[in-house]
Amino acid sequence: MRIAVYIPLLLSLIAPLGARPLSERCEPRLATWLLTATALVLGTATTISLGLLAVTGLIRIPQLATLGHWSSHAAQRDDPAELSVSLIAGLLLGGAVLMAARMAWRRARTLAAAALEAACMPTRDGLVVVEDEGPDAFALPGLPGRVVISTGMLHTLNETEHDILLAHERAHLTAHHYAFVALAQLGAAANPLLRPLATAVTYTIERWADENAATTTGDRKRVARTVGKAALAARPGARTSGAALGILGQRSPLAGAGPVPRRVAALLAPPLSRHPLLAAVTAAVLATATLSTAEAAHDLHVLLETVGAW
Template sequence: MHLAVYLPLLFPLLAALSAGPLASRLEPRLATWLLTAAGLVLATSSTLVLGLLALAGLVRIPLVAALKDYSPDVIAREDPAAWPAALAGAILLTLAAIATVRLTARRAGALWSAALDAACMPGADSVVITEDDGADAYAMPGLPGRIVISHGMLDALDADGRNILLAHEHAHLRHHHYAFVTLAQVCAAANPLLRPLANAVAYTVERWADEHAAHHTGNRRAVAETVATAALATKRTRNRRRIPTVALGMLGRPAKPGMVPRRVAALLAPPPHNPPLLLLAAGVLLAASSLCALEAAHDLHQFLELAHAH
């Protein structure tokens, strides 16, 4: 347990360093699925080992050992985790649990509010046109979801640009991109080292929608021009209207510095491929994290069985 229990706490750092290259070099749909799955695996593994460290320290308390009929001599001899590590594990586990519960509750409330807003919008069509002069467009999750476009955005785009915009927003709704973003954010709440991974998912869902629009129209350059035009129109009109935090749109929600130029550059480049070595390295990292967490759990289980038997 001494080695295996600490490695899953370090693997998220490697994932944070590799999130950018994965987001840039993989096909966006695959990158989104892979990064989200990686966040779930790494957050679960690191949370599990924090729990194991806390439990290893807990059984060293005489009262707890007496209640569970554990042998103090075996516990003292085997020493599954040093006190500082066990205490740190308990503190970090508590903080992770609080942050995860708070973010989950906040995101659930935001999704529910967005679904209600979408259901209350006028008309039965999935596209809602507002009278706002500011340029904006975004997709709101719900049953059904809605695409909200302002008159300012429509005025800024030509007919082809509007078609691209609709294809982009429909991709957000059809593929439930808000769910990927939410899961990645929850993982980052459980382990702050995964914050770059969550930011990468926010980027790859926009790239996914961009590539969907490019496939729909057959013109990657036109999609790149539309993304740039929409960004300039939004900056020029300075629309200050409140936008739901769970909304996703042509410019990203929330917009990250440099996201639009990166997307435009990606659209002007050849379509991305999936380097086998990069996928293999990501698979090895996830497998190693899972195996280390399971090995640590097995070691602690054997230790507790030994302490109970004596």
């Protein structure tokens, strides 16, 4: 435990450095899975590590030792962590649990509101057209979900581009992209160092949907033009439904100015490969975090047995 308990914390400092390479060089669907898994696993592992460190501090308190009938002297002698480290870990653990619980509650409310709003929307083939001159389009999660497009967006795009836009938005619903974003942000809520991973997921789901539209239509250049055209047309202040996919990651799937040039450039280039090296490195990080957390938990179990608390 002297080393293993700190490994997930160290990995959470290193892993965000790989967010950009994964999102830019790896096939979008695989990149989304890898980034989401990394954020969730490291967020969980670092929270557990903080909990283990906090427990080593608790067992050193004489009053608790008396109540639990274990030896605080043995705990102070064999405890691998300094008391100050345990206290800091306890404070960080409280913050991590609080932020993760808050994020989970907000996402649960969001998805419930989305399902209710989607159920109340009249639709034909899952498409809802709203009377609004502001160009806007988004995917609304639900059972089933809805694709919502404003009349302004329909007027902006031609018929072929309508099909591309629909293919893009339907890909969000079919692949449950809102779940990837929510899980990645849950891990980042528990460990703020992982926020670059969650941000990268909001980009890779767009790339995933772009590639799906390109596969459906068979014309990558036309999809690139449609993405750019829709993004330029969308108003900065356009209304997006409070339960739309956008609030789980970004305001609207096609309205973010930052990632759009990168998405267009990717569509104008050949499709990305799965990049086995990046996938292998990510898998190694996940395995290391999992095994080190398990090892640290086992070491704490041994420590508790030694002091008579188990």
